Amino acid sequence: MRRILLEISKNFIDPMGFRELMEHVERLEIIHIYRYDKKNLTAIQLFRMKDPLFHPKNLIGKSGILYLEVLEENEKENEYVCLVRTHHDAGFHAIFEDFNLLLDFPLIITQTIIKLALICPEFQLSQIIEHLKNVVPNDHKILNISPIKRETKDLKSILTEKQIEVMSVAVNKGYFEIPRKISSKDLANLFDISPSALNEHIRKVERKIFHTIFRDEDIDLLRTHLQKSDSKK
Structure with missing residues (x-):
């Protein structure tokens, strides 16, 4: 178009x-x-x-x-x-x-x-x-x-209040920095949840954001790239 x-x-x-x-x-x-x-x-x-x-x-x-x-x-x-x-x-x-x-x-x-x-x-x-x-x-x-370019939604609008809270703290505490400034366990303790529950929150947020920004074929390419990166570790 x-x-x-x-x-x-x-x-x-x-x-x-x-x-x-x-x-x-x-x-x-x-x-x-x-x-x-x-x-x-x-x-x-x-x-x-x-x-x-x-x-x-x-x-x-x-x-x-x-x-x-x-x-x-x-x-x-x-x-x-x-x-x-x-x-x-x-x-x-x-x-x-x-x-x-x-x-x-x-x-x-x-x-x-x-x-x-x-x-x-x-x-x-x-x-x-x-x-x-x-x-x-x-x-x-x-x-x-x-x-015609697809308009990207306000990403916060697709997240729950809890997801926004978790991601906001994670970013401010340096969870996504390299190297990480806070561990999964310590970050999870701030919310009184288990590290596995924290990781599930983050995975759901990433999935929502990826599906909002990328087309289906882009997601497939991204997954392939991530899988290749993981296999090299």
Whole structure:
């Protein structure tokens, strides 16, 4: 999978189906996408309105907006955070309907530019680039193309409180230093558990972390490497 970050000129606002919307909105930013399936989009969107007297609720029916609920309001900046559901048979959805695309962040529309990120299968990358040349030949820039990297979870979030406590003390006491600054027995005594119970805690933590960070094939390679290292000892 590849992520394409694009910047498109304001000339594309109308073909993308946002002209009616941008008559009233100075800046639109999609903050979070809940659902996108070619023609339907459900997302949290930030609107900065041109006219402070024009409420976002009045956008319903424009540019495919079917539902809009204001979640937060900043009257000073004339900004509204809204839950929005849209349906489009034309515009952006029709332009890219032949491709298996996902929307990503940022997705920003102003009076001068459109900035959006698309995720596509690698085999469609060259086709999409060629398609952009045909649709917006002189009005777009490809800012970046990058592989999709898996996001690593906050590792503490996958551990129990006891596991976090044990590992925190083990690290601070130098258990993982070479050479160790504290033995398994002495570390276990701090928690009033046996050395075997301590080792079981550590093994479970290592297993969770390895499975979170590495793919299955990476784990197999790591195990093979560790087994070879152990056999040499």
